[in-house]
Amino acid sequence: MKCKKMVDVGRRQFLRGGALAAAGAAVSTVAGAPAQATPANAQVDYPSDKLANIADLAVNEPMDIEYPDPDSPGVLIKLGQPVEGGVGPDGDIVAYSVLCPHKGYYMGYNSEDRTLNCPGHFSRFDVEAGGQQVWGHATQNLPQFVLRVDGNGDIFAEGATDLIFGRPSNVL
Amino acid sequence: MAYKRQIDRLPIPPADAKVHNVTCHYCIVGCGYKAYTWPRNKQGTLKNNAFGIDLSEQQSADGTWVAPSMYNMVKQDGKDVHLAVVPDQECVVNSGLVSIRGGRMAENRPSKVTGTQQQRLSDPMVWRNGTWQPTSWDDALDLVARVTARVITEGSEDDLILSMFDHGGSAGGYENTWGTGKLYFQSMKVKNARIHNRPAYNSEVHSSRDMGVDELQYQYADYEVTDTIMIVGANPLETQTNLFLNHMRKGLENGARFIMVDPRRSVTVNAAEEIAGPENVLHLAIDPGSDMVLFNALLTHIVDNGWVDADFIANSTFQNGEAVPMDAAHPAALGSLDFAMETCRTSTAEAAEICKIDEADIIKAAEWIAKPHEDGSRRKCVTGYEKGIIWGNDNYRTIGALLNIALATGNVGREGGGCCRLGGHQEGYYRPSDAHVGRPATYVDQLLISGGGKVQHIWACDHYKTTLNASQYKRVHRKRAEMVKDAMDASAAGTREQQVDAIVAAVNAGGLFVVDVDIIHSQIGQNAHVILPACESNEMNLTSMNGERRLRLSEKYMDRFGNSLPDCLIAAKLAQHMERVLREMGHDAYADQFKGYDWETEEDAFMDGYHQGNPDVTYDRLRAMGNNGVQEPVQGYENGQLIGVERLYMDGVFTRHGRDDGKALFCAAGWRGLQAPGKEQERASHKFWINNVRANIFWQNQFLDQDNDFIQDRFPYPFIEMNADDMAEMGLNPGDLIEIHNENGSTQGMAYPTDTANRGQVAMVFGSPSGSQGNVVNPGVNELILPDYKHTWGNIRKLADATPAARSVSFKSKEYTG
Numbered sequence: 001m002k003c004k005k006m007v008d009v010g011r012r013q014f015l016r017g018g019a020l021a022a023a024g025a026a027v028s029t030v031a032g033a034p035a036q037a038t039p040a041n042a043q044v045d046y047p048s049d050k051l052a053n054i055a056d057l058a059v060n061e062p063m064d065i066e067y068p069d070p071d072s073p074g075v076l077i078k079l080g081q082p083v084e085g086g087v088g089p090d091g092d093i094v095a096y097s098v099l100c101p102h103k104g105y106y107m108g109y110n111s112e113d114r115t116l117n118c119p120g121h122f123s124r125f126d127v128e129a130g131g132q133q134v135w136g137h138a139t140q141n142l143p144q145f146v147l148r149v150d151g152n153g154d155i156f157a158e159g160a161t162d163l164i165f166g167r168p169s170n171v172l
Numbered sequence: 173m174a175y176k177r178q179i180d181r182l183p184i185p186p187a188d189a190k191v192h193n194v195t196c197h198y199c200i201v202g203c204g205y206k207a208y209t210w211p212r213n214k215q216g217t218l219k220n221n222a223f224g225i226d227l228s229e230q231q232s233a234d235g236t237w238v239a240p241s242m243y244n245m246v247k248q249d250g251k252d253v254h255l256a257v258v259p260d261q262e263c264v265v266n267s268g269l270v271s272i273r274g275g276r277m278a279e280n281r282p283s284k285v286t287g288t289q290q291q292r293l294s295d296p297m298v299w300r301n302g303t304w305q306p307t308s309w310d311d312a313l314d315l316v317a318r319v320t321a322r323v324i325t326e327g328s329e330d331d332l333i334l335s336m337f338d339h340g341g342s343a344g345g346y347e348n349t350w351g352t353g354k355l356y357f358q359s360m361k362v363k364n365a366r367i368h369n370r371p372a373y374n375s376e377v378h379s380s381r382d383m384g385v386d387e388l389q390y391q392y393a394d395y396e397v398t399d400t401i402m403i404v405g406a407n408p409l410e411t412q413t414n415l416f417l418n419h420m421r422k423g424l425e426n427g428a429r430f431i432m433v434d435p436r437r438s439v440t441v442n443a444a445e446e447i448a449g450p451e452n453v454l455h456l457a458i459d460p461g462s463d464m465v466l467f468n469a470l471l472t473h474i475v476d477n478g479w480v481d482a483d484f485i486a487n488s489t490f491q492n493g494e495a496v497p498m499d500a501a502h503p504a505a506l507g508s509l510d511f512a513m514e515t516c517r518t519s520t521a522e523a524a525e526i527c528k529i530d531e532a533d534i535i536k537a538a539e540w541i542a543k544p545h546e547d548g549s550r551r552k553c554v555t556g557y558e559k560g561i562i563w564g565n566d567n568y569r570t571i572g573a574l575l576n577i578a579l580a581t582g583n584v585g586r587e588g589g590g591c592c593r594l595g596g597h598q599e600g601y602y603r604p605s606d607a608h609v610g611r612p613a614t615y616v617d618q619l620l621i622s623g624g625g626k627v628q629h630i631w632a633c634d635h636y637k638t639t640l641n642a643s644q645y646k647r648v649h650r651k652r653a654e655m656v657k658d659a660m661d662a663s664a665a666g667t668r669e670q671q672v673d674a675i676v677a678a679v680n681a682g683g684l685f686v687v688d689v690d691i692i693h694s695q696i697g698q699n700a701h702v703i704l705p706a707c708e709s710n711e712m713n714l715t716s717m718n719g720e721r722r723l724r725l726s727e728k729y730m731d732r733f734g735n736s737l738p739d740c741l742i743a744a745k746l747a748q749h750m751e752r753v754l755r756e757m758g759h760d761a762y763a764d765q766f767k768g769y770d771w772e773t774e775e776d777a778f779m780d781g782y783h784q785g786n787p788d789v790t791y792d793r794l795r796a797m798g799n800n801g802v803q804e805p806v807q808g809y810e811n812g813q814l815i816g817v818e819r820l821y822m823d824g825v826f827t828r829h830g831r832d833d834g835k836a837l838f839c840a841a842g843w844r845g846l847q848a849p850g851k852e853q854e855r856a857s858h859k860f861w862i863n864n865v866r867a868n869i870f871w872q873n874q875f876l877d878q879d880n881d882f883i884q885d886r887f888p889y890p891f892i893e894m895n896a897d898d899m900a901e902m903g904l905n906p907g908d909l910i911e912i913h914n915e916n917g918s919t920q921g922m923a924y925p926t927d928t929a930n931r932g933q934v935a936m937v938f939g940s941p942s943g944s945q946g947n948v949v950n951p952g953v954n955e956l957i958l959p960d961y962k963h964t965w966g967n968i969r970k971l972a973d974a975t976p977a978a979r980s981v982s983f984k985s986k987e988y989t990g
Contacts, residue, residue: 133886
């Protein structure tokens with residue numbers, strides 16, 4: 001398990017362009033993968049980031065998160081009733097990317113009907129139905145973060161179901 | 173649970189990837205894309221790639237991104253290559269925007285590697301021994317030619333029934349309309365023809381053309397510089413997505429107002445309100461079918477207030493009363509504005525009563541359309557219309573009444589104006605004259621149902637999903653086709669000659685020999701005896717024009733699937749077989765009519781057809797014009813550029829009707845209620861109006877989308893939008909399977925609770941493979957055989973609780989609620 005803080009630090013340095021060695025390493029990791037004799041893992045290696053503790057969450061009050069790095073904003077939501085893919089003792093905690101998978105606009109949460117809505121081109125996604133696009137232009141449903149809850153109630157993100165807008169790999 | 177792709181990384185196009193111009197082959201807007209292809213064992217890096225950007229950084233909104241649906245691995249020159257089909261930022265049509273349809277072009281390609289679209293047909297097939305068996309082109313076409321030649325020489329060409337696309341994009345386009353058109357309208361003179369979406373060979377906008385106005389006369393930028401956008405019977409955010417998002421939106425942001433005429437509130441109204449503010453959006457939710465009354469009242473109010481463009485009327489429109497009398501070919505008389513007003517005159521109060529809307533809203537709409545600005549300057553208004561009136565009540569007069577408003581206000585041929593259909597497919601029509609078809613054209617479906625015709629050639633049509641009176645059509649079609657299948661099975665061991673004899677005997681006894689050319693094994697293909705595999709654009713080079721007449725060459729970037737061929741080359745091969753067989757039969761003169769098809773490529777067909785009429789246009793020149801292409805009609809070629817026309821009729825001379833005087837005509841659009849036979853009775857005796865609607869997520873009848881997991885996961889059954897109180901009254905829960913039934917037949921779908929649906933009105937998505945709305949549409953058409961799919965009434969009953977597939981999907985409102 002990686003420390004969230006370390007991931008953040010590395011990521012920020014990378015974005016500033018100050019860490020040439022880190023950038024080079026990232027390039028060779030991703031670009032080199034198909035040239036290897038065996039394919040890479042079915043999915044990229046994700047960090048395991050602690051997002052919150054269950055005690056931090058109130059029903060239908062979304063918490064801003066960043067996963068798998070600070071440039072990928074998301075929300076963590078406790079829905080108050082079990083949903084498919086939900087975690088926690090009530091099976092009701094879910095997390096999604098909030099970059100619209102159409103053109104990458106930052107979406108807003110409508111707590112009344114529990115949808116994420118894109119101000120760019122009016123697409124909307126149902127957080128109670130696995131991020132299914134209710135209506136819109138995206139050609140995929142919303143990337144949902146794979147969550148794990150430990151014995152202390154800490155909630156960790158450890159993967160994503162779909163490609164996040166604006167990147168060729170979920171882990172850059 | 174929503175469908176998850178479980179894809180979290182994609183290959184990166186290298187800097188030396190091949191780049192191909194692509195025009196989206198789905199809707200009429202024709203967005204520009206770039207297709208990148210590169211060898212399977214190569215890829216770019218985060219820093220060095222085909223996009224020339226640093227992919228190690230999170231891209232911002234509107235940035236370049238390859239979604240998983242934009243990626244696939246396909247065959248190119250026999251080798252597997254990576255494919256990424258990405259929206260083109262430089263294309264003026266879409267400026268990098270992507271629709272839910274075009275963004276899936278790559279994943280909807282057939283791929284042996286990724287397993288996509290394995291439903292595509294790869295080989296000609298002939299009905300043998302109780303099923304369809306693969307065979308060679310020569311074997312299949314020999315059978316088609318022998319049966320067809322026997323039938324049309326023993327009888328006449330009228331015994332050949334033809335169902336044939338007339339559009340651009342996808343498998344249509346100038347190459348393929350020419351190939352098929354030359355075969356059936358030049359080598360033969362087949363008159364019992366119909367088009368993919370209507371039961372005759374006719375225009376969907378006869379009145380506009382008769383009035384002198386081509387239905388696609390503006391350019392999309394006109395929406396950006398207008399005062400008012402008026403949309404009638406259309407839902408452009410869903411069905412011409414990037415026309416709305418890239419052009420109408422800019423107009424609204426520039427201060428334009430928005431009028432929507434549609435009984436149903438759609439996401440387009442919602443989005444217009446979000447952009448322009450609700451105070452600048454007027455939704456006229458008229459009683460179904462009453463559009464003409466509204467238009468007549470708007471025209472009357474505009475004329476009576478003097479808000480007309482008097483100079484335009486004087487200089488560009490007919491002045492002397494009646495120009496064209498009403499007759500069998502003209503469901504309304506045409507003439508001067510004064511002449512038309514004698515018939516059209518309708519008060520706003522009368523219209524309010526018939527249309528069931530507020531009179532004040534009609535007056536407001538008239539003001540938004542035509543009342544001069546405070547400084548006295550003319551108000552500009554651009555009008556877009558589509559199936560709500562094309563497939564609506566009294567097509568000829570209703571479209572004429574709408575165009576009357578645009579003509580009276582001088583909004584044709586002017587910047588910020590236009591009165592255009594919004595369109596479905598792209599266009600791409602280049603055929604020999606169809607004058608022999610006649611007007612009114614034959615109602616071909618009724619001919620077939622009544623036992624007429626002996627051989628049917630079908631080109632990329634699936635009437636099982638997309639015709640009216642479909643229940644009866646399907647019953648008769650299957651029965652007649654079965655007679656021939658039985659004859660073929662009984663003679664399977666015989667010689668070709670014996671088999672042809674058996675087939676001819678069966679069709680003479682009432683059977684129908686069915687040849688189906690398509691890219692997939694369609695529903696109507698279940699009745700076919702010969703199935704011929706076609707290919708799509710980008711598996712071939714294809715030219716089409718979009719809704720502002722923008723002509724582009726969409727380039728071939730991958731191999732054809734299996735033995736499939738472009739439609740134009742299938743038509744050419746069939747012609748060659750017809751020539752050979754007719755000569756063998758001793759019909760030399762007839763055989764000679766089938767000469768002139770020595771085409772090796774689709775470019776040969778293009779040069780034989782479109783290029784002959786437009787000698788400046790070649791593939792090389794179009795390729796150089798890229799994704800922005802040239803707006804037809806092409807005027808010349810200068811300095812390496814094809815020269816086009818941004819807007820038709822800028823000189824105020826109207827020509828579409830062929831009149832020497834160049835004057836536009838007004839339509840004497842007299843209201844007569846629901847015009848098509850049987851509609852009024854149907855309305856009176858059923859509880860629900862069954863609207864026939866589209867959704868952005870499906871392309872047409874879902875011929876590719878039926879094999880796309882993302883799409884089928886969202887709507888496993890056709891949705892039927894329904895008022896929640898109506899649902900509660902019937903004990904229906906979201907997703908329950910319901911049946912719509914009336915005297916024409918029945919169909920089914922899943923109930924989708926919709927806040928904005930009026931009570932007693934449901935909206936069913938058209939053309940679904942698992943529930944054809946056409947089953948319950950009556951056979952009523954107008955005088956020119958234009959169908960009225962939109963006016964259908966039926967009753968509803970519950971069939972079953974929601975299935976697990978239906979229970980897992982979202983039933984929330986489709987409207988943005990940011």
